[in-house]
Amino acid sequence: xxxxxxxxxxxxxxxxxxxxxxxxxxxxxxxxxxxxxxxxxxxxxxxxxxxxxxxxxxxxxxxxxxxxxxxxxxxxxxxxxxxxxxxxxxx
Ligand SMILES: [Zn+2]
Numbered sequence: 001x002x003x004x005x006x007x008x009x010x011x012x013x014x015x016x017x018x019x020x021x022x023x024x025x026x027x028x029x030x031x032x033x034x035x036x037x038x039x040x041x042x043x044x045x046x047x048x049x050x051x052x053x054x055x056x057x058x059x060x061x062x063x064x065x066x067x068x069x070x071x072x073x074x075x076x077x078x079x080x081x082x083x084x085x086x087x088x089x090x091x
Contacts, residue, residue: 050071
């Protein structure tokens, strides 16, 4: 009758480790979620103004949609100049 207790003990140990690893997996996942949310605020990328060659942070820069791509500018004036260049090149 002793083997029954041994089998039961082994089963309990297996179940214990399965539950433990499952719980760790759950906690690990939730920690990863909070981490990814926390690191979502990346520093803003620098982009070059094609008109005056100045580097400006992408966020808050003036931009123009050109054939699906965004062109960034330091000011409204540079954007207007770029648009003028584009229209003159097309004609
Ligand atoms: Zn500019």
